Amino acid sequence: MEKTFNTKDSLKVAPLEGFREAYTLHLADNALIIAQRNSEYCGHGPILEQDIAITNISLDLLGQSRNFYQYAAQLINAATTSKRGSLVLPFGEDLGGASEDSLAYLRTEREFKNCLLVELPNGDWGQTILRQFFFSTYQFLLYQKLQNNSDAQLAAIAAKALKEVTYHLRWSSEWVIRLGDGTTESHQRMLKAIDELWRYTGELFMPADYEKEDVSLLKDDWMKKVSEVFEEATLPLPEKAFMQTGGKQGIHTEHLGYILTELQYLQRTYPGAEW
Amino acid sequence: MVTASNILTQQIWKILEEVTDPEVPVLTITDLGIVRDVKITGDQVEVIITPTYTGCPAMDMIAMNIKLALIEHGYTNIKITSVLSPAWTTDWMSDEGKRKLKEYGIAPPQNESGRFQRPESFHVQCPQCNSTNTKLISEFGSTACKSLYQCNDCKEPFDYFKCH
Numbered sequence: 001m002e003k004t005f006n007t008k009d010s011l012k013v014a015p016l017e018g019f020r021e022a023y024t025l026h027l028a029d030n031a032l033i034i035a036q037r038n039s040e041y042c043g044h045g046p047i048l049e050q051d052i053a054i055t056n057i058s059l060d061l062l063g064q065s066r067n068f069y070q071y072a073a074q075l076i077n078a079a080t081t082s083k084r085g086s087l088v089l090p091f092g093e094d095l096g097g098a099s100e101d102s103l104a105y106l107r108t109e110r111e112f113k114n115c116l117l118v119e120l121p122n123g124d125w126g127q128t129i130l131r132q133f134f135f136s137t138y139q140f141l142l143y144q145k146l147q148n149n150s151d152a153q154l155a156a157i158a159a160k161a162l163k164e165v166t167y168h169l170r171w172s173s174e175w176v177i178r179l180g181d182g183t184t185e186s187h188q189r190m191l192k193a194i195d196e197l198w199r200y201t202g203e204l205f206m207p208a209d210y211e212k213e214d215v216s217l218l219k220d221d222w223m224k225k226v227s228e229v230f231e232e233a234t235l236p237l238p239e240k241a242f243m244q245t246g247g248k249q250g251i252h253t254e255h256l257g258y259i260l261t262e263l264q265y266l267q268r269t270y271p272g273a274e275w
Numbered sequence: 276m277v278t279a280s281n282i283l284t285q286q287i288w289k290i291l292e293e294v295t296d297p298e299v300p301v302l303t304i305t306d307l308g309i310v311r312d313v314k315i316t317g318d319q320v321e322v323i324i325t326p327t328y329t330g331c332p333a334m335d336m337i338a339m340n341i342k343l344a345l346i347e348h349g350y351t352n353i354k355i356t357s358v359l360s361p362a363w364t365t366d367w368m369s370d371e372g373k374r375k376l377k378e379y380g381i382a383p384p385q386n387e388s389g390r391f392q393r394p395e396s397f398h399v400q401c402p403q404c405n406s407t408n409t410k411l412i413s414e415f416g417s418t419a420c421k422s423l424y425q426c427n428d429c430k431e432p433f434d435y436f437k438c439h
Binding site (some may be wrong): 049050052053056057058060061062063064066067153154155156157159160161163164167170171 | 326328329330331332358359360361362399405412413414415416417423439
């Protein structure tokens with residue numbers, strides 16, 4: 001007997017032509033993947049208050065990613081409608097349009113455009129908060145620019161998220177200082193975390209062709225903030241180092257595949273499943 | 276000028292005043308300033324809302340509760356629109372809302388959101404004994420909108436609805 005496929009089973013997300021779609025997805029992927037990483041702490045934080053803090057941050061970032069994915073879906077659907085026939089119909093609701101869910105759950109590793117930094121394993125608490133500090137500093141500077149972008153929806157999402165990112169930045173700065181300027185053990189661990197993460201920070205400021213904001217312009221302010229916090233934390237700023245890149249173009253570390261396996265399991269196994 | 280549409284709009288606002296926040300049930304969505312506008316077009320009622328926090332999981336439920344409340348009052352053609360800009364701020368919370376929060380045991384937001392102050396630079400008043408001798412336990416509390424404090428005098432831990 002011939003098997004009838006649900007339309008949702010067999011279709012793929014549309015190829016993404018425009019830079020605007022790609023850029024919105026890049027912003028969404030960054031927020032989603034670091035949210036997913038931080039959410040691994042749910043019920044596992046070092047103490048209750050910090051368990052709540054990191055998972056709250058995770059929730060904020062997940063909210064950001066939803067806003068960006070919803071907007072990306074709108075853009076993709078508009079482009080697909082006008083060019084229907086030449087594009088593969090994307091998965092999704094109603095007439096096979098893209099949705100926030102299809103973009104998060106049904107794209108493959110090579111289609112994700114997040115920076116490598118956000119997909120790295122959590123490591124110990126020091127490494128987790130150092131990654132959050134690096135990323136929050138970057139997001140804080142980026143969203144300050146993005147809130148004035150000519151794209152009104154990107155600007156609105158950034159303006160709203162900036163308030164929350166301000167909290168993330170303050171919280172993570174304080175932790176870097178506490179651990180860097182803490183005990184010999186915590187200081188050692190922070191040195192190790194810097195060694196582990198530093199080579200993934202350069203990519204943040206190397207613009208991809210689709211980026212609407214020139215991220216290379218954020219680098220000086222980012223270095224300034226990091227230097228200030230490191231100084232207070234009695235941590236050395238690393239010398240110039242080789243920087244890993246590729247994430248923005250879909251070339252990832254081995255870790256992203258594992259993240260997606262867990263994140264996408266339900267929709268891959270039971271396509272179209274709903275709560 | 277009093278028009279039929281004006282009266283209808285007022286009725287809708289009255290109904291919305293009865294819809295509460297699922298996380299802080301003592302507050303209504305109008306106390307919080309979540310409802311930005313009500314528009315009537317023909318027989319369609321459009322309620323424009325804005326999320327408090329980007330990732331607030333209560334927003335989907337609030338949208339559903341608005342629908343249910345309007346259906347209960349006989350409206351059928353309902354549209355809920357969510358807008359992000361201008362971004363929600365605690366400045367939009369009503370004085371009545373702040374009073375109800377305190378009575379409920381949550382310290383209301385104290386400053387204007389535009390003037391950010393470091394948490395250690397101001398004193399949050401304990402909603403139980405009114406002492407300002409309190410300390411911040413954690414900037415992140417039981418929900419995205421709250422921080423955790425403790426009163427040094429009556430020793431009671433309490434939530435503070437932070438400025439946003």
